[in-house]
Amino acid sequence: MIRTWHISTVPDAARARVDTARLAAALGVSDMERTRLTTSLGAQLRTCLTQGGAWRLELETAGEPPEGVLLRARVTSGDEVDAAERPTWQLTVACAEDAPTTDAGGPADDHETLAEALLVADEDTARVVDRLGEQEDLVTFHREELEQTNLGVLALHAELDAAGRAQRDLLAAERKARGEAETARRRLTFLADASAVLTASLNHDEVVRRLQGLLVPEYAASVDVWLFDGDEDRVNAPRPAAAVVAARTGRPQYAADHPGDLPGVDDHPFSTLRPATPLLCIPLGTRRTPQGVLTLAPPGARWDADDVVMLIELTRRAGVAIDNARRFEHNRDIAETLQRALLTDLPATPGLQLAARYLPATHGLNIGGDWYDAFRQPDGSLITVIGDVTGHGLHAAVMMSQLRTALRAYAVDGGTPGQLLTRLHIFLHHLQPDLYATAVIARFHPDEPTLTWAAAGHPPPVLRTPDGQVHTLDAKPGAMLGIPLQQVIRDHTVTLTPGSTLALYTDGLVERRAQGIDPGIGRLAAALGTFRSEDLDADLDASADRLLHPLLSDSERDDDVCLLLCHLHSRAAELVRTPTELAF
CATH class of the missing domain: 3.60.40.10 (PPM-type phosphatase domain)
Structure with a gap:
């Protein structure tokens, strides 16, 4: 079905708009779609009247139930001369599933019909406005929810950032602890291996040589072993004052121009023999009396405190190993003399x-x-x-x-x-x-x-x-x-x-x-x-x-x-x- 209106004046446009609204209502077009159709059509007709000339409105229904019926409105120029220069306006809306495809009523010619159509249009507009109000309230509600959600997201981001910083701090602490544990394990392993090396020999000169080889260069730049009853040149050689104090007191001494702050070690003025080098002097103790002093120069600027603790323990074990070797050598000499006498x-x-x-x-x-x-x-x-x-x-x-x-x-x-x-x-x-x-x-x-x-x-x-x-x-x-x-x-x-x-x-x-x-x-x-x-x-x-x-x-x-x-x-x-x- 196709219906056509020729429009050249405002009353023509009003009647066409009213007829369109009545036809849309008869075809079961929804309030929202009917209001959209009539409003858009009215705006387009005002534009056409402003431009002047003759215009043509066509309303066409297409389709069959139950597939669906469509109502298509099309405004075109009514003058054949300038029709090509005037664009065509078109809008399609969906009708009810059971909409009739035959004529849904004649045109509105009397004032009563026009007035009624105007009131119906206002009712449609009111319903649309109500629905728009509801949608606006819903939008406001969702906007508030979105704002609350955004605030929650921001708070969550802040918590995640704080958690991330805490995790980074924990990872850094874990890496530090793991590094310290690995360093401690390395020291303990070195101490165990060095003890095995020192106690493997029963020759005190060999023990001294092995001790020097174990400490240089990782834990000391140089090593001097002073044995009290060793070689004459070794005994009579000049010794740092800190080594003499260590031998007399039995306590480790740190000789430098700055405090050492080392655990279990006494600070001592720098040595005049080596004023530019810090010296660590550790007594070679035994179960009975000290038998020597181990004097070390640091491998770098100074020692790590934990390394010094390890060095003191290693020196104690070295002293026991040297003492055992000397006692063995003494007993061996006696035994060999006795053996050969027999x-x-x-x-x-x-x-x-x-x-x-x-x-x-x-x-x-x-x-x-x-x-x-x-x-x-x-x-x-x-x-x-x-x-x-x-x-x-x-x-x-x-x-x-x-x-x-x-x-x-x-x-x-x-x-x-x-x-x-x-x-x-x-x-x-x-x-x-x-x-x-x-x-x-x-x-x-x-x-x-x-x-x-x-x-x-x-x-x-x-x-x-x-x-x-x-x-x-x-x-x-x-x-x-x-x-x-x-x-x-x-x-x-x-x-x-x-x-x-x-x-x-x-x-x-x-x-x-x-x-x-x-x-x-x-x-x-x-x-x-x-x-x-x-x-x-x-x-x-x-x-x-x-x-x-x-x-x-x-x-x-x-x-x-x-x-x-x-x-x-x-x-x-x-x-x-x-x-x-x-x-x-």
Whole structure:
């Protein structure tokens, strides 16, 4: 349906507007849309009348229920000449779903209809104004809510900012605490590692050298160790006054031109020996008396207070390590002197050369139960013996001395090596039930070209024949001496020709923890086989040293080493036969 109005005067425009409102109402257009349509149309018609000329209003309904009916209003020029220059106005509104598509009523020609239409338009406008008022109230309400929300957001932002600052402060504090904990851990680790390094040596000079290496350059630019009873030049060298005060009072001193404020450290004027350098002087204390002073120069401008606490503790431990090393060295010297005093001077025998070597263990007090001996029996036989008492220390050394004395006493009455060992077994079992020993006795007789030997729990002798062959004399030995077992130890014999060499030794020469004893005996036999009879004839002592060198390539030994070489000279017969001497 299309309806058209021709408009050239104000009454024409008013009627067209009224008819449009009536038609929109008939088609069920909503109040809001109807007011929008009539208001917009009225404004457009006023504009057209202002421009002058003839205009045309067309109202067209389109669409079918129930898809939806639309009402389209279009204002165009009524003059064909200037229609192209005048723009077209158009507005479309939605009608009710059941709006009729046929004619909804004629035009409003009478005054009563126009008046009624005007009142209806006012009613529509009033409803729209009411709704706009409601919307305005709603907008005001939402504006207030928005303002409250904004205030809440601002407060939330402020709280978040404060929380962020607090979190940053906490993170900074955590990083600082973590850094301090890491530094403390590093100090404790250094202190533990340094203590292990210092206590690993029992040489006080080595402890001092290691202490200097540990502190420079991280904790000190220079280190001076003043030991009170050390070298003369070390004792008599000029010392800072703070070091003397530290030695006298036993308290650490800080010598500088400014206060140190260090925990547990007394401030002292700067040293005239080194006026430009702060010095930290820490006594090297022990359980008894101070034995020295450690003087340090800082690695930088000055020390950290926690580093000084660590340095004082490290110095205390170093003092204990130096004291332990000195005490050990003193006891070692006494023990070694005692040990060597218990060893025997080998007898000189024409035709038969003897060479012995004793090397104390490098660990412990260096006093043990290894011993060797050589002496003659009344019948002219030469007894050679090597043995080892279990354990270390003065107790083992005293027991070794008693065994050696007992063996010499038993040998006065004669007896074979096996008989002598059997007596020693009974003697040790009754004298020291909890102490054991091993031994090998070899007897050389001037009138017999034989070697008689017996062993009790000891590594077997090694015999080198003149042709360079080496044999291990491992015939069935007896058990260890002193064990709670009744035993009779057997003798064994072997032919001995000039140029032969017998090697008696203790297990410290051949036994290694990781390898056992058999490989060591093999190395000893191989090394002995490399010697020539001429070399052994010429200098048996030098040969003993040459034999020990490859077998003791490692400088650290857990056990004593004892070696006794018995060499029958290649020209033994020419050397021993004289009218006044016993054969040998």
